[in-house]
Amino acid sequence: MPKLESVRATAEAIGRISCIKTGEEIGLLYQWDNGETQASLHNFGVQETQHCSDQPTNQDLGA
Template identity: 70%
Template sequence: MPEFESVRTTAEAIGRITCIKTGEEIGLLYQWDNGETQAALYDDGIPSTQVCSDHSAEPDVGVKHG
């Protein structure tokens, strides 16, 4: 049985994801204890997730873009 190098156990929300057209919050960006990041997008109240381990996370919390 293969061993996994990095096992995810806990995650912390590190940023909010907002729609660039409406400014509405559409999800959260999480960072796992092994350094991987994961986006959790809201879908009618039910979060859906996407793992983004190949991308560096630069949180953009509270910044509004014009």
């Protein structure tokens, strides 16, 4: 059986994710013991979590 090189066991919160418009905390950034990072958004409702304002999002990220 192959050995997994990147096994996650524990994570520590290393930062807060805030809405740019309101400054409200919407999630946390975690760092795993293997060095990987992962964002975790609070579950306040799909619309509030994904879009922290009523403004439409810009889908063209290449600009």
